[in-house]
Amino acid sequence: MKVLHFYKTSLPDTVGGVQLCIDQLATGLARRGVDVDLLALSTKPGKLAPLDRNDYRIHRVRQSFEIASTGFSLTAARRFLHLMQDADIVHFHYPWPFMDVIHLLLSQGKPSVVTYHSDIIRQKHLLKIYRPLADRFLRKVDRIVATSPDYLQTSAVLQRYADKVRVIPIGIDPQSYPSPRPQAVRAWRERLGEGFFLFIGVLRYYKGLAFLIEAAKLTGLPTVIVGTGPMERRLRQQARGGSPIVFLGSLSEEDKAAVLSLCGALVLPSHLRAEAFGVALLEGGLHAKPLITTAIGTGTSHINQADITGLVVPPADSQALAAAMRRLKDDPPLAAQMGQRALERCRTLFGAEAMADAYIDLYRDVLAERANA
Structure with a gap:
């Protein structure tokens, strides 16, 4: 199985909870025989060479500009298309509006999963503009993952898509x-x-x-x-x-x-x-x-x-x-x-092994549903 993760940043360039979650998940998947690529934006100067990290690969593209804490890249689309061709599943990490655009324009019906890390809290004025795009994105992905039962129960967005949500807590090794x-x-x-x-x-x-x-x-x-x-x-x-x-x-x-x-x-x-x-x-x-x-x-x-x-x-x-x-x-x-x-x-x-196993089961369910559709 080959999985492509896509997020706005990654370790070791930046440190944060989502980056750590992706790193722990990608590492756990790779150790179970999954072929894992991560595509991320970067603001680091100099040449952005691919990185081998814990048995998975990180592909970085230059962030071109940022609007309302959302990074955009003029070169990401080409790299996404290239990496997506060989992937069985594309795994997105929400929220990130640029990701929604890439998915809707370029995913070509590829099986997809999104981990829903958070509601949009701060940019309420921009949310009115973004909501139609986000809703279309969430409708089109095969599965949505909430990181806790608490967030599923208290997120109005997740409740609208509860029939396709699975809870998989973040785990660390x-x-x-x-x-x-x-x-x-x-x-x-x-x-x-x-x-x-x-x-x-x-x-x-x-x-x-x-x-x-x-x-x-x-x-x-x-x-x-x-x-x-x-x-x-x-x-x-x-x-x-x-x-x-x-x-x-x-x-x-x-x-x-x-x-x-x-x-x-x-x-x-x-x-x-x-x-x-x-x-x-x-x-x-x-x-x-x-x-x-x-x-x-x-x-x-x-x-x-x-x-x-x-x-x-x-x-x-x-x-x-x-x-x-x-x-x-x-x-x-x-x-x-x-x-x-x-x-x-x-x-x-909250172990990394349990998290990786749960995602592999989820990927298999999505691929089986697509095969039987």
């Missing part, structure tokens, strides 16, 4: 993460101590970090933020004035693992539904850390079960977030128990 060397752990312990609250992710508008910073100020509890992004300058300004917050920027995988091993809990304070899943929660769970999330009706509540694997608070509520932080800090046995349950849940439900 613990073996794909390096174990930190003892000297790396020692160095970070000397710098940060232990038991701090940790956020990992791109610093975007929907991550709710302003509320985490306020909660850290209210409690005085040490809080570490790992990642960079468009909100970084504003967040650093907010954190000034003796707050217990440390910004570390981007870290290597080894350093990230070292910091995870030292933290007391992982916090994902996202306050908008653009946070559709929360891969960082899986990373925290696999390190046996209790989780703090918000009730936004997405996959974050599928990963983090309230009062079992961690605490769930109302979104955009610094006081509630502060209370959750204090509760875990004041009750180490509870925090340890929740962390152990988070580890067990992540191992049981």
